[in-house]
Amino acid sequence: MRASERAYASLHSDIINWRLKPGTVLGEVELSERLGVSRTPIREALARLGAEGLTEPQSGRGTVVSEISLDHLDELFELRSALECRAAELAAKLCDPEIFLALHQKLTNAGELLTDNDPSRTDYYRLAGELDSAVDAAVGNHYLSQALKNLRIHLVRVRRLGKDNPARLRDAAREHASIALAIAHGNPVVASAATTVHLDNSLRHLLSTAR
Structure with missing residues (x-):
């Protein structure tokens, strides 16, 4: 499995199961270290999650887990x-x-x-x-x-x-x-x-x- 796929699968599971709660900041450096992949696969995974509406950009904070309203x-x-x-x-x-x-x-x-x-x-x-x-x-x-x-x-x-x-x-x-x-x-x-x-x-x- 490609690094971006592994990163996406891990983050997707964490988000939908509330291990990463709405509003959590998703920093590329921290995620790269935690998941053991470079920042490029992290960016690809975050872009895919963003397209699904699970993450969103937030001014001054970067990418965060999207809120549930x-x-x-x-x-x-x-x-x-x-x-x-x-x-x-x-x-x-x-x-x-x-x-x-x-x-x-x-x-x-x-x-x-x-x-x-x-x-x-x-x-x-x-x-x-x-x-x-x-x-x-x-x-x-x-x-x-x-x-x-x-x-x-x-x-x-x-x-x-x-x-x-x-x-x-x-x-x-x-x-x-x-x-x-x-x-x-x-x-x-x-x-x-x-x-x-x-x-x-x-x-x-x-x-x-x-x-």
Whole structure:
């Protein structure tokens, strides 16, 4: 793997998992020393992160991790609704039903993954990611999948504002299960409606928790 790719992967992971918090200054010299690469790969990685909206220039400070503003949540979820509802509709028309029936069963039992032994909710979020991947595969639209991929980068950061509330995550799992079942039954209208319910509940929870 090229040095710039390694630097990008490390910084990307640190940013979306809040090891580098919003507003953190990303100095080239410090990053070069910490990651063991020259400053040129660091600049390339920072440029790529900037293009994704994960970093931004700040006067007098250089490059910093971009802020997450509650003022932008509505805009983010407007885009999310347009993309995810359409993806659910297409998946309902094009999918292998057995894949989504299996996901429905897993998601119905997803509350069992929310234990004190996994405070980072790794297994839970991995299962939610399986649904995203299955929808992407069923749709088979490169441009839609790429747009969703870029959107999910910011959603991973945003969900931290919800503080991984177990009750909300259990509700979200049931909502995901409903989406999977509607897709499995080949009903695009219900799949889109179930996605809308999930997104509305998620947004309201984020706004109420983060204020």
